[in-house]
Amino acid sequence: MPPRALFYASFSAMLALAVPAHAADSRTAFLKLIDRPRVSLAPERQAPVEKDGLVHAAFSFGVEAGQRVPGRLVKSPAGSGRRPVVIVLHGTGGTKESQLPFMIELARAGFIAVAIDGRYHGARSRAGKGSAEYVDAILRAFRTGREHPFFFDTVWDVMRLVDDLETRDDVDPRRIGLIGFSKGGIETYLAAAVDPRVAVAVPCIGVQSFRWAIEHDSWQSRIGTVQAAFDAAAKDSGVANPGADFVRRFYARVAPGIDGEFDGPTMLPLIAPRPLLSINGESDPRTPMPGLNECAEAARAAYRAAGAEEKFVLRIQPNAGHKVLPESLTAAKEWFVRWLKP
Numbered sequence: 342m343p344p345r346a347l348f349y350a351s352f353s354a355m356l357a358l359a360v361p362a363h364a365a366d367s368r369t370a371f372l373k374l375i376d377r378p379r380v381s382l383a384p385e386r387q388a389p390v391e392k393d394g395l396v397h398a399a400f401s402f403g404v405e406a407g408q409r410v411p412g413r414l415v416k417s418p419a420g421s422g423r424r425p426v427v428i429v430l431h432g433t434g435g436t437k438e439s440q441l442p443f444m445i446e447l448a449r450a451g452f453i454a455v456a457i458d459g460r461y462h463g464a465r466s467r468a469g470k471g472s473a474e475y476v477d478a479i480l481r482a483f484r485t486g487r488e489h490p491f492f493f494d495t496v497w498d499v500m501r502l503v504d505d506l507e508t509r510d511d512v513d514p515r516r517i518g519l520i521g522f523s524k525g526g527i528e529t530y531l532a533a534a535v536d537p538r539v540a541v542a543v544p545c546i547g548v549q550s551f552r553w554a555i556e557h558d559s560w561q562s563r564i565g566t567v568q569a570a571f572d573a574a575a576k577d578s579g580v581a582n583p584g585a586d587f588v589r590r591f592y593a594r595v596a597p598g599i600d601g602e603f604d605g606p607t608m609l610p611l612i613a614p615r616p617l618l619s620i621n622g623e624s625d626p627r628t629p630m631p632g633l634n635e636c637a638e639a640a641r642a643a644y645r646a647a648g649a650e651e652k653f654v655l656r657i658q659p660n661a662g663h664k665v666l667p668e669s670l671t672a673a674k675e676w677f678v679r680w681l682k683p
Contacts, residue, residue, distance in 0.1 A: 367602045368535050368611050374597065375489065375497045377405050382505050391418060395448050404501040411464040412457040412502065413437045415448040416511070425516035425681035426506055428499065429456045430525030433566045434472040436463035443670060450674055451683030453512060457502055459524070460490045472566075480570040483594045484577065491567065491595040492527050499532040503539070516540055516681045520673055522665060523547055523627070524566070530619075531603070534611035541680045542612055543673045545620040545665045546628060551592065551600035553632030555585050562626035562663075564588060570595075605636035610643030616652045616680040617644075620669045622661035652680075 382402045389398040398414045416424070427447050429440040437456035444454035458465045461475035468474065478490040488494060499519070507514045518541040521529035526547020533542035554560045564571050574591055575583040583591075592599050609617070617640065621628050637655045644653040654676075658666050677683075 365611070367607050370598070371531070371535050371603055371608075375493050377497070380405055382501065382508070384505055384508065393445075394418075395445060400505075402501065402505045404498050410457050410498050410502065411437070412455055413441075413444075414453060414455050415441070415444045416453040417448055417451065420451075422511075423513035424451065424453050424511060425518065425677070425683050426453045426455055426512050427518040427520060427677055427681070428502060429454060430495070430499070430519070430521030430528050431456070431459060431462065432521075432523030432525050433475065434462070434470075435459075435522070435525070436470065438463070443674075446670075446674060447677070450678060452518075452677065452681070455502070455506070457498060459495045459528070460498070476567050476570045479567050479595050480573050483570065483574040483591060486594060489596060492524065492531060492599070493596055495525075495528045496532045496535070499528065500536050503536060507538075514538065518543070518677045518681050520545065520677075521547060523663065530605065530609055530612065530617075533615070533617070534608040537615075539612075539615070541616045541677060543618045543620065543676055545669070545673070546622060546625055546663055548605050548609065548619045548621060548633060548636050549628040550605050550632030550635045552604050552606075553635055554629055555588050555600055557629070557631070558585065559626070559629045559632070560585065560588050564591075566627075605632070606639040609636045609640040613640065613643035614647035614649035614652055616676065618654045618656060618673060618676045620656045620658065620665060620673065622658045622663060624660060625663045627663050 380403045384402045385400060387399040389396045396416050396418050400414060401409050401411045403409050429444055431437065431439050437458050440456040444456060447454040461478045463469060466474040475490060478488065482488045482490060503517060506512045506517065517538055519529050519533055519539045520543040522545045526544040529542055529544040530548055533539040554563060571591055575587055580587050589600065621633055640653050644650050656669060656672060658669055
């Protein structure tokens with residue numbers, strides 16, 4: 342059996358002890374949903390540039406026909422051999438460049454820091470900034486049923502990024518961490534749930550129960566991130582005052598299962614027993630506390646079953662809304678240092 346296949350087989354056996362069978366079925370179903378014909382990575386790596394004592398490099402790789410992902414890498418020039426990596430995912434309207442301050446911190450701590458542009462963001466958009474094309478793509482997905490730019494397609498990109506990282510001679514493929522913010526936080530826990538090569542995960546202001554939010558009329562803030570697409574979809578459907586029922590219809594087209602079998606309380610436990618730090622704001626309307634607590638309780642049960650309770654931490658930022666405080670970024674970096682050991 343090839344080494345990667347052996348790794349997946351042994352890891353799957355370990356996971357079976359940590360999560361219920363129906364949750365493992367969700368992993369299989371999600372992978373089937375996002376699957377598509379694989380193309381060659383055909384990696385392109387630009388010559389590195391040294392700046393402020395760190396090495397910066399641009400790169401790109403293929404993920405599917407007509408889609409290449411641009412990325413940016415930062416690392417210390419000191420040392421040799423294979424090092425741990427931390428992948429950083431931006432939120433709605435962000436870019437890989439917007440993550441540079443934290444990437445630099447990670448690089449100074451001994452990591453290779455990597456960021457990519459999400460679907461219809463940054464260099465993958467005509468404007469090069471903002472979220473207008475991302476919102477347009479979500480509306481197109483609602484109308485056609487094709488593509489899943491609302492979270493799911495970027496999960497595929499992350500998995501292909503890991504494929505690319507595994508080809509580098511300076512990367513330790515057993516020490517790959519993933520952190521994301523808001524939209525990127527959701528993509529972080531989804532990717533970590535379905536790809537065991539993500540050794541450590543830190544979803545920030547993203548973990549939530551979409552189902553709970555719908556059932557308790559608390560969906561407006563999350564929908565507000567793609568409001569124009571939602572409003573146009575409602576108009577297309579002849580719905581004058583869209584409520585919870587239409588939110589379900591909207592999600593079923595643009596991110597099927599996000600409020601069901603791929604919701605936070607199901608997907609978060611799939612990360613066990615790997616280290617997981619969830620950072621959330623106490624008063625964040627996009628991740629309401631009762632729904633967040635449902636996710637956390639499900640995760641705790643899985644980590645308890647795996648004998649790995651110390652590897653799951655829910656960090657609540659008191660009196661904080663939809664933001665990540667500086668001290669929480671420090672905690673995230675320390676979490677990676679603890680478990681990935683640069």
